[in-house]
Amino acid sequence: MVLLPVVTLAGIALSGTGEAWPHLASTVLPRATLTTLHLLALVAVLTAVTGVACAWLVVAYEFPLRKTLAWALVLPLAVPPYLAAYAFAEFFLFTGPVQTLWRSLFGFQSARDYWFPDLRSTGGAALVMSCVLYPYVYLTARVVFIMQGRNIADVARTLGAKPSTVFRRILLPVSRPAIVAGVALVLMETLNDFGASEYLGVRTLTLSVFTTWLNRGSLEGAAQIAMLMLVLVFALLMAEQWARRRQRFHSARATHMKARPPRVQLKGWKGPAATLAVATPMLLGFGIPIYVFGTYALRRTHQFFDPALARAFVNSLTTALAAAVLAVVIALLLINAARVARSRTVTLATRFAMIGYALPGTIMALGLLFSLARFDNWLDAQMREWFDVSTGLLLTGSATAIVLACSIRFLALAEGAIRSGLEKLPPNIDEAARSLGRSSLQSAASVTIPLLWPAIFTAGVLVFVDTIKELSATILLRPFGFNTLATFIYENASRGMAQDGAVAALLVIVTALVPVVLLSGALMRDRDAMM
Incomplete structure (x- = not known):
């Protein structure tokens, strides 16, 4: 599944007549x-x-x-880069509070009267992402x-x-x-x-x-x-x-x-x-988005009851929860396979399955979209031929593609969290359970998984929140009429109305704060860090 998007993209890139390549190589x-x-x-x-x-x-x-x-x-x-960009634009551009204060202090009348750094530039984007x-x-x-x-x-x-x-x-x-x-x-x-x-x-x-x-x-x-x-x-x-x-x-x-x-x-x-x-840096990266979106949200309290926002919120929760469960289950299976088999081949395959996090969401989504679309079309053709029934787009016509993409991409987060918890357990705990007559599955269900529950919960939360924040994969894989919080915000921003997505932006940030607060709490529990 990790290789599927890459192999599909490679096949598409090598196919065709190559007419687009000269234009891309010379201009794009x-x-x-x-x-x-x-x-x-x-x-x-x-x-x-x-x-x-x-x-x-x-x-x-x-x-x-x-x-x-x-x-x-x-x-x-807790702040995705695209939300930071919307907030910085509202805060630092001509009509924002910074330049407005600057003009009032020095009596400037227009942008021609003074110089101000251009946020809509490579340097501005670097500043936003760095914060x-x-x-x-x-x-x-x-x-x-x-x-x-x-x-x-x-x-x-x-x-x-x-x-x-x-x-x-x-x-x-x-x-x-x-x-x-x-x-x-x-x-x-x-x-x-x-x-x-x-x-x-x-x-x-x-x-x-x-x-x-x-x-x-x-x-x-x-x-x-x-x-x-x-x-x-x-x-x-x-x-x-x-x-x-x-x-x-x-x-x-x-x-x-x-x-x-x-x-x-x-x-x-x-x-x-x-x-x-x-x-x-903390005030820039967290304070400005909270100030900007909080200010706009207070002026748009009616959006809390907007049916479109409610649907986007439910869609985000559903897809994020499904991706978290799927990623955690796969991570548990892979880790257990490596422990039980104790084979170099299985260990390498397990580690190789974690490279999905290195794949940008755009690549993941583009490759997965066309591989799943081909499967949908093949299945629909077979069902029409055998049973005269159309199945339609089962995978690409629903949120299944988003769940698969996020599960693959964030599998490394789930595996890392679970593995860190597993390393804290006694190394012979499985053998002790097996010596008492438990099978491998019974040992995992009654001993290992209950002890790993905090790590499993942490892994699920990490995948859940990153899925809610994910935009580049979701914008490509979502079916028609299906919005998540991220795409809801993006649609408003693309129309030049980022402020209309302020409530959704706050929901994303508040949701993402959960693992950040957990992480910060873990840091502060470190006795040395507090001394």
Whole structure:
């Protein structure tokens, strides 16, 4: 199932007459590729600097509101990039509060009287995406700063090294693989984005797939662009693996976990300056969307009773719940297969099934759409021939395609959460149950799964929320007349009325806050992180 979209796209890209390729190669691909690489480079730099700086300040220094900001820095993960783009546009464009205040302060009458950064540009899109994606780098860097580099940092401090020296010469080189891993996740999410790029007018490869297929009517050309995106994705994966080729982990003993040197107390103006520096990315990535959509929602309270919004909300809940259940069941089966078989082939196949998360939603949806459509057409033809009954579009004519795409794409999230819980269980628990007469299935049902229930619940919540936020796959796979919260917001924004989707946007953010709050709670339960 993971290979199906890729194989289908490859077949479509190699089929046909190739008439679209010269046009794509001369006009579309050069500009889209350069724009995409430019966007990826800017996002990589901004998220790396923001995530690492915030992580280091929170770990190494004491300043006002540090404990609150330590978990609040994760909140922008609840905001999808396309929602951030709509909010930033309303907040920073000509009619927004920032430029309105700027004109009133200095007496400007029109946009010709002053200069203001253009949000509808590659730099503006990079800023928007960085503000909501930097927590990936912040989380990975913070864990390394707290755990992995502790002993060597202590040695450096005993030799008289200052915190800045320890950071620059010791912890930063040690944390480089983790930082690269976080940046790789950020770049894959950037490649997956469709809504923010389109709204801000940035012609990326992802947007080119849509325009080539829907506007130019060239499915072959769209598939060829999608295959080029796959090359970029695998290049990112190879770079991330190369950066971690020498990474080794050492689990410190519990007694060492609490032996942490005190943080440096920032005095005078440095304390408030650190608070402002750490709070700024959180306020940009989470505060602005909440302010903008909250303000619009208060003026449109009647939308809470809008039947169209209610249908979109129910559709989102249904598809997200189905995708979460399916992904968790598949993850449990794959993990159990690897444990029981203990075969290198099964283990490799299990790990290979997790690459769906690396596939942008556009590629996943495009390949899955046509493979499922062919199956629907074949089944309909067979049923007409055998029973004179038309089955119609069973898969592509319903939300089934969305559920399959999200299950495949987010299977790695479910598998990672469940596997992390499984690693905390005693290694011989299965053998103990089997020695008492339980079969493999009975052992799993009565022993393993009940003990794994917290991890299973976490895995389901992660898939559930990411499915609700997913736009690029849903916009392609949804049947006619079927809206989710994400597509409901997109339709309003595409008409230039993003404010009419404010209530739906708040519903998405509030729903996405559930795993973010769980994650933040887990961070704060870390005794060392609170000391």
